[in-house]
Amino acid sequence: MDIISIEDLSREFILKICKRASQIDEAEQRKERYNLRTKHPRKLATLFFEPSTRTQQSFKAAITELGGLHEGFSGTDTTSVSKKESIRDTIKMFEAFHFDAIVMRHKKDGSVQWAADVAKVPVINGGDGENEHPTQALLDLYTIYKQNKGSLDNVHIGLGGDLAHGRTVHSLSLALSKFKETTIYWSTEYELGMPEYLIKKLQSLGTKVIRKPSVAEVMKHVSVYYMTRPQLERMQGLLVDKIPALIEKYRIDMKKIEDLNGVILHPLPVNSELAEIEPDVFFSKKQGFYGQAENGVFVRKALLYTLLDETPHTSFDPHLSENLHTGNNRLQRNPGNHKTNMVVDTIDNGLVIDHLKKGKELFVADALQLVHKGYDRVLASISTKKTAFLKTNLPDISEREIRQVCLISPEPTISIIRDGKVIDKYVPLVCDNPNCITRDVFEDIPAKFYDDHGSICCRYCKHPYTIRSHKVSRDDQERYIKTLPEH
DSSP states (O other): OOOOOGSSSSSSHHHHHHHHHHHHHHHTTTTOOOOOSSSOEEEEEEESSSSSSHHHHHHHHHHHHHHEEEEESSSTTSSSGGGGHHHHHHHHHHHHHOOEEEEEEESBTHHHHHHHHHOOOOOOEEETTTTTTTTHHHHHHHHHHHHHHHHSSSOOOEESSSHHHHHOHHHHHHHTTSTTTTTEEEEOTTTTSSSSHHHHHHHHTTTTEEOOOHHHHHHHTSSEEEOOOEEEEEEETHHHHHHHHHHHHOOOOOTTTOOOSSSOOOSSOOOOTSSEEEEEHTSSSOOOOHHHHHHHHHHHHHHHIIIIIIIIIOOOOOOOOGGGGGGOOOEEEEEEOOOOOOOOSSSSEEEEEHHHHHHHHTHHHHTTTHHTTOOOOOEEETTTEEETEEEEOOOOOOOOHHHHHHSSSEEEEEEEETEEEEEEEEEEEEOOOTGGGGGGGGGGGOOEEEEEEEEEEEEETTEOOOOOOOTTHHHHHHHHHSSOOOO
């Protein structure tokens, strides 16, 4: 079992982890320790492509206290990643070194899902970009579970700080949506507010999402207020300049928590310079984030115990699955009705890349290294349509080359020509989330999409994809969606 997305975890599994964490918590209070009931110590690989303090150290503490071992890295300067090693190869190497499970953090959305696809041992998401942080959500849920007298139903929670870029609040809100009568209150500027797509998703799951005019108003309605730091490392431009003023308005101070009948939580760290929580609050009885941090050890011990004690040792398999090599991102255009008139002179064998953005055709030719490889090319622009095409006797195009073309000019039409006839005509899709791991050309991750109630979504980062090409008919799109797996 992998722990990649909080959405993949059932209500029953979440409650199982909370109950086991509670048992471990109670055992600790009796000066007792849980241990893995395995013949040989289990080994946990901690692969943190981004530096980490709390998540990595709490996983290390958890596996050590369970009687296991750990090795890994935090930051990549001293690893083979600095030599351009791919995620796939890093994962297979640690599997080859007989690690029983992997916890991984990476700056790119969807990266840990790819690692889980590659690995044959359990993979745990320690945070992937702006996407998710499911074990943080689990420890937050356990903290709320204790606060709510052993239940996760009928929770009224306030969310504050950076709700736009913070993966912790995204995971927590989706997790709470699995329980009954959940109400989420928030108050912040829209630049830092909850993303609209997330609000709609939560509402579709039966969760109430209510925006209030002020933090003080939110405090009157909740038993838990979950504050987050501004994710400056994930912001750009003018927004960063606005942050001090925004934090001044929404900073948690003693006055704002006067009407709070509950606790202040925070995934930590607090930004000591911007101080989204004032120092006085740290000494208040309503401060709950240090206990929340300890709960992280209990929850991660419960999780590792469940994954490693209840599953057999996995022998190393050096072979990669064929599924890792193929995607499902080729949207067929007008099947069975391919025209041979390609605007330019007939081409016997090669390909035509059409519907490029005007002015991008030369960049595409350079990316494909046509001149360097010795292939002919014809570049043209159609001014009335503001598009361009590229015709070449290059016999085919690889997935890596397709990705390079799509990053230059999204949604081109590619026609494969054999003996003067169009034998294949399709529009390749590449996830348009700029931080998605599938957009990294050299990771060679096949783009995959799934059908989420009629919407096209990226398998790795779960970002919805909207087809914009006017050349893709509604029928083409519907046919394509029918070929996709359901989430």
